[in-house]
Each structure stands twice: as structure tokens, then as C-alpha cells.
Amino acid sequence: MELSAALEGNRDLKERVERASGVHIEDCYQCGKCSAGCPVAAWMDYTPRQVIRLLQLGLGEEALKSRTPWLCAGCQACYTRCPREVNLPRLMEAVRQEARRRGRVNDRKVDIFDRAFLQSVERYGRAHEMGLIVQYNLQSGQPFKDALLAPPLLMKGKISPLPAKIKNVAEVKEIFARVRARGGDGH
Amino acid sequence: MRYAYYPGCSLEATAKEYNQSAKMVARHLGIELWEIPDWSCCGASAAHNTDHLLSMALPARNLALAEAEGLDVVAPCAACFNRLRAAEEAVRESEAMRATIGEIIGRDYRATNRTRALLDVMVNGVGTDKIGEQVVKPLTGLKLACYYGCLLVRPPKLTAFDDPEDPTTMDRLVAALGGEAVVWSYKTECCGGSLAAARTDIGIRMIYQILRRARDAGAEAVVTACPLCMLNLDMRQGQAAAVHGDRLNLPVFYFTELMGLALGYAPRDLGLTTHFVNPLPLLETKDVLRHPATRRERA
Ligand code: SF4
Ligand code: SF4
Secondary structure: OHHHHHHHHHHHHHHHHHHHHOOOHHHOOOOOHHHHOOOOHHHOOOOHHHHHHHHHOOOHHHHHHOOHHHHOOOOOHHHHHOOOOOOHHHHHHHHHHHHHHOOOOOOHHHHHHHHHHHHHHHHHOOOOHHHHHHHHHHHOOOOOOOOOOHHHHHHOOOOOOOOOOOOOHHHHHHHHHHHHHOOOOOO | OEEEEOOOHHHHOOOHHHHHHHHHHHHHOOOEEEEOOOOOOOOHHHHHHHOHHHHHHHHHHHHHHHHHOOOOEEEOOHHHHHHHHHHHHHHHHOHHHHHHHHHHHOOOOOOOOOEEEHHHHHHHHHHHHHHHHHOOOOOOOOEEEEOOOOOOOOOHHHHOOOOOOOOOHHHHHHHHOOOEEOOOOOOOOOOOOOHHHHOHHHHHHHHHHHHHHHHHOOOOEEEEOOHHHHHHHHHOHHHHHHHOOOOOOOOEEEHHHHHHHHOOOOHHHHOHHHOOOOOHHHHHOOHHHHOOOOOOOOO
């Protein structure tokens, strides 16, 4: 009974991820080309190929625990090279979003950074780099991260203490609100 | 040639020299850049990591503003270029997506316009012949590693203008400017993008591999067309070298800065004085800055 419930759950998961990413999990024939060229593979727990394999085998729960989708840099090397045209970066996004929906954050730093980025965009209409760095450092518990880089950035006029807010920031806020209203993650 | 110009957030801040040099060079070559009024952030990787619809809607607002003006879009930032193209293609391919995006952004957007990378517009639009004719201070003897990174050339369905594994657009530009593009194998290796900000421990290792390969191939400097690549390769170069017990001291240029130099503009006006790895000592050993007769520096 428990086993069949688990299998049921995994099938549901696979379908959700397929729908969100547009990827057919069965398209992958496990050649490994994606992972051979992945620049981040060395730091992943499962290689990109293994993440797909987990989904194929109905072990999607395991894929949801993986750090891999959180570390994927979205560089598109795998997708460009895949002989089966599996859009792995999209799949990684979908797995990561599914994990987050279920309350799993497998790399806190990456999550904090992306959230801080989007908050900045929602608030000002643009990304404010200085504010973003400060918020990311504080929330991730690394107050002095890149501390040596900040003064030269300020001096060279490359970051500004004040955000540049667009005029029609209400319109951008509306975009976030409508995405949320549709059940999306407005962060 | 008139384009809607989408600078993107970085070009207002960490990549302001890219903005400066891009505008200068465009004006010089007769490209009119109409900056999209009140443009907003494309959402970058943070949006597509978080929500697919959000990652389509944020760029679409800007594309719609350009479309209303009847203009194609040019984006200097490789990441923005990629995100704008992705939204554009999604809307073009599906009526349903078009309707959804329209509702979310509160504007009608039909994807009748197209986004191009600034590098593509310069090299394939203006053409290397015309650029070559304008060169007054050739980059003679300057050995450069042309670094494309990922989002400028991948996935090829979106980027379309060059080969995803062995692109040559920038190499051809460097040759037209009188410089020498070295042959190397890390042209399209990813620098980590924003992962280098969130997970610097990983990022600096990716960055080091690229810079080391450039040096090993005999390059004296690296050329890029992306503000994120620049930030990683230039600003984080010190960290990347230090963790490997190395000293790299490899200047990094935006391709527009090198164009500006070759067209006769002064380094300061192009923003070359705002880099982390100072490129001036290298340039001073080359004719491009050394020759007093062609030097147009404002004292
Ligand atoms: S390259 Fe494509 S087919 Fe091969 S393992 Fe990776 S995803 Fe599967
Ligand atoms: S897109 Fe992600 S999984 Fe694919 S090669 Fe790049 S970092 Fe690896």
C-alpha cells in the first residue's frame, strides 16, 4: 500500500515536471554527453544525466533532494549537445521549482541570491546591484563577503548606494502580481 | 540603421564602460540607438530559475515597448539578449503564450520585431569591411582570446548568428581591427554567470580555468561581449588567481572598447580606466597607444 502510494506520487511528480519543462523524460537515452560537458558537474551530487535517470526510474523524490538543479548555471552546453534535444536546463528549473514548492531549498545561498534579485526588480523595476549584494550577504550570513571589492566598485562609479527606480514601477509590480495570481512563484 | 536599445541593468552599473563604448562606437558607425524609454529588468537567470511565466513576461514588456515603435531590438548584454530572444520565440510560436503574456504585461505584444546581439549587429550588420575602413589606430601585435561564454551563442535555436561550439564573429572583428585572435579551446566555456555571485567558491574555479587557458594559448588579454563575463573574469580575477596560487594579470576588454580604441577614441572616454585589471600598461606597449602622432588622449 505504501509502496504503491510512493509510486503514484512519483508518477505525479514526473508528469508535473514534464508539463512545466516541456521535456519528455523518456527521450533521454543516457549517453552522458550532457554531463561530460557540464562545467558545474564536479560540484553536483548527481550528474545531470543521473537526475534524468532518477526521474525515469520513478525515483523523483531523490531528484528533489539533489543539489544539482540548484547549482546548474543554465549555460545551455548540455542542451546544445544533447543528441536527443533534451532541454536539460529547463528540466533543472522545473525540478528546482517543484522542490521549492514542497519546501525544499537545497542550496540556500543560490536561493537567497535569486530571491534578493527578484525583490529588487519588483521594488525598483531594475536590479540594484549594491542593495542586492548587501541583502545577499546579510541573509546568507556572510557580512564581509567580497568586502574588498565594494570600495573600488563604488569609487569607479560602478555601483551606486541608491537604486535607479523606473518611472512606471507599478507596471512591473503588476507583472509580479499577475504571475502570482496564476499560481506562479513571484518569489 | 535604427534600433531600439535595451542596455539592461548591468550597463547602468558595473558595466557602465560597456554602455559608454557601445554608444560611442554605434554613433561612429551610423547606428542610431533609441533607448527603450523606462525599460525594466529582463529578470535574468533569477527569473527563469524561479518561474517560467515570470521569465517570459519581464522581457516581453520591453519587447512590446520596442514593437510599438516598430523597431528591432539590440542588446549588448549576452544574458539579456538570450532572455529577450526566449520570450520573443515563445510568443511567436504559440498563440496561447501570446495571449497569456499579453494579459500579464497588460500590453499587446505580437513578436513582430526581433532582438539581435550588439556584436551581431556590428559584425554582420555593419560588416567587417566597413569597420576596417574606419580603423585609424590598428591593434597591431595585440594577442587576444575572444571569449564568447554561453548565452551569446547557446542554445543555437535562440542565438542563431554563430556556431555554438566554435564561434568566430568576435575573432573576425579582432582581425578587422588589426589585432590577433589566438586559437583556444575555452571560447564558449561558461564562467558561472550569477552562480559566481551566489557560490563564489565554485565560480572562481570556473573563472580560473578560462583565464588560464587564455594565457596558455598566448593571449595577452581577453575580449568579451557580456557584462557578467566581464564581472567574473575582471573583478573576480584576483580572487580566482589567489586561490590557485597564481598571478594572472590578464586584462579583459569589451569588444566595443577595442573598437573604440581602433577608431581613435581615448581610453578614458571609453571607460578603460574603470577596470579591475588595468589594461593601460599592456596597451602602452602596443602601437595603438604608443604612437604619438595618433595619440588623441585628452591630457
Ligand atoms: S545528452 Fe541528452 S540523451 Fe544523453 S544523457 Fe544527456 S540528456 Fe540524455
Ligand atoms: S545548463 Fe546546467 S546542467 Fe547543463 S551543462 Fe550548463 S550547468 Fe550543466
